[in-house]
Amino acid sequence: MSYVFDLHTHSTASDGILSPEMLVEKASTAGVNTLALTDHDTVAGLAAAQIAAKKYNITLINGIELSCLWNNKTIHIVGLNFDPENKTIINATINLNHLREERAIKIGEKLKKVGIENAYENAKRIAAGGTVTRQHFSTFLIENGNAKSQTDVFKRYLVNNKPGYVSVEWPSLEETIAKISGAGGISVIAHPLIYKLTATKLRNLINEFKVLGGKAIEVVTGHSQSAEIELATNYAKRFGMAASVGSDFHNENIAWSQLGKLAELPRGLTPVWELW
Numbered sequence: 001m002s003y004v005f006d007l008h009t010h011s012t013a014s015d016g017i018l019s020p021e022m023l024v025e026k027a028s029t030a031g032v033n034t035l036a037l038t039d040h041d042t043v044a045g046l047a048a049a050q051i052a053a054k055k056y057n058i059t060l061i062n063g064i065e066l067s068c069l070w071n072n073k074t075i076h077i078v079g080l081n082f083d084p085e086n087k088t089i090i091n092a093t094i095n096l097n098h099l100r101e102e103r104a105i106k107i108g109e110k111l112k113k114v115g116i117e118n119a120y121e122n123a124k125r126i127a128a129g130g131t132v133t134r135q136h137f138s139t140f141l142i143e144n145g146n147a148k149s150q151t152d153v154f155k156r157y158l159v160n161n162k163p164g165y166v167s168v169e170w171p172s173l174e175e176t177i178a179k180i181s182g183a184g185g186i187s188v189i190a191h192p193l194i195y196k197l198t199a200t201k202l203r204n205l206i207n208e209f210k211v212l213g214g215k216a217i218e219v220v221t222g223h224s225q226s227a228e229i230e231l232a233t234n235y236a237k238r239f240g241m242a243a244s245v246g247s248d249f250h251n252e253n254i255a256w257s258q259l260g261k262l263a264e265l266p267r268g269l270t271p272v273w274e275l276w
Contacts (some may be wrong), residue, residue: 005273006259007036007061008078008190008218008246012128013045014065015135017251020045024052024060026252030260034273036080036246038063041096042131043084061273064089065190067096068176069169070205073195077176078218078246081276082185089183092171097131099168104132106166107158111137114163116146134158135250177212186275188216188244192235193228206239216242216272220265222249222257233266243269 010016011023018026020037027035035058037049046062053060064079082089108120122144123136138153147153157164171179180187189209197205206217219232220243236243245265247257265271 004032004260005034005245005271006032006247006249006262007034007063007080007188007244007272008038008065008221009035009249009259010039010065011037011045011049012130013037013042014039014131015127015133015250017253020049021052023249024049024056024058027259028056028058030258032058032260034059034061036061036063036078038065038078038080038246040065040131040133041067041100042093043089044093044130046084062185064093064180066092066176066180067168067170068173069171070173070208071201073197074168074170075173075195075205076190077173077180077214078188078190078244079180079183079185080188080244080272082180082183084183086183088179092179096170099170100131100133103166103168104137107134107137107164110166111157111164116141116144119164137164173209174212177209177214181213186216186242186272187214188218188272189214190218190246191221191223191248192217193232194223202235203238206235206241210239210241214241215275216244218246219243219269220245220263222247222254222262224263226263229263229266233269236269242272242275244272 011020050060061081062084066077111119122140123132126136126139138150141147141153177187245262249257249259
């Protein structure tokens with residue numbers, strides 16, 4: 001039996017469009033047989049996803065995507081194969097969601113100042129009980145006619161120096177890795193090439209990540225081009241990192257992040273799943 005892995009996906013528990021159950025069903029239909037649900041700063045969808053995984057006969061890896069700060073830069077760390085009932089992880093998700101809620105309220109207030117009413121309330125409506133993220137504001141702003149696309153939303157409203165931008169003091173990289181390790185999990189740098197770091201800073205990030213106990217980087221992502229996979233492969237080899245693969249799936253309408261469509265992991269790397 002050949003194995004198809006996707007170790008970075010999102011559901012309605014954070015900013016995905018599919019429920020955990022529907023995500024697992026779609027992954028199974030797409031040929032994925034080892035899936036990680038890695039919602040932003042929450043484990044709320046894992047129990048339902050595990051039940052669905054048994055129904056569809058695929059392996060569900062407990063996952064999460066945690067926001068952290070490194071050198072004043074927001075970095076996302078994926079945690080894989082941990083105990084979702086671990087108190088450290090549960091407390092971390094509670095604290096992170098307080099930060100997200102505070103940010104969402106402030107984004108709503110800032111957008112109101114430029115004439116966009118009820119943005120927070122509508123983002124919360126779209127989140128439907130899940131963690132409120134900037135993706136939910138993006139969906140509302142498109143619905144409301146303020147922008148034509150997600151890219152347009154972020155460029156015009158939600159990045160630094162734009163009307164709806166709000167910075168957050170996320171936990172440190174060290175704290176984040178310690179939380180994942182403390183719950184028995186493996187830390188992975190999510191999509192390492194999208195942070196717009198210089199080569200020197202990216203090397204420094206990966207080196208510090210390794211020193212602090214990080215184990216892997218995402219080498220193949222949904223939006224990886226062949227040159228990017230080669231570059232990430234070189235970083236993994238240089239620093240002795242295991243390699244992960246993940247689509248960063250949120251919904252079917254994003255062409256570059258589809259379930260079951262990832263490029264193959266290059267040879268000569270240690271797949272992250274060999275660590276568990």
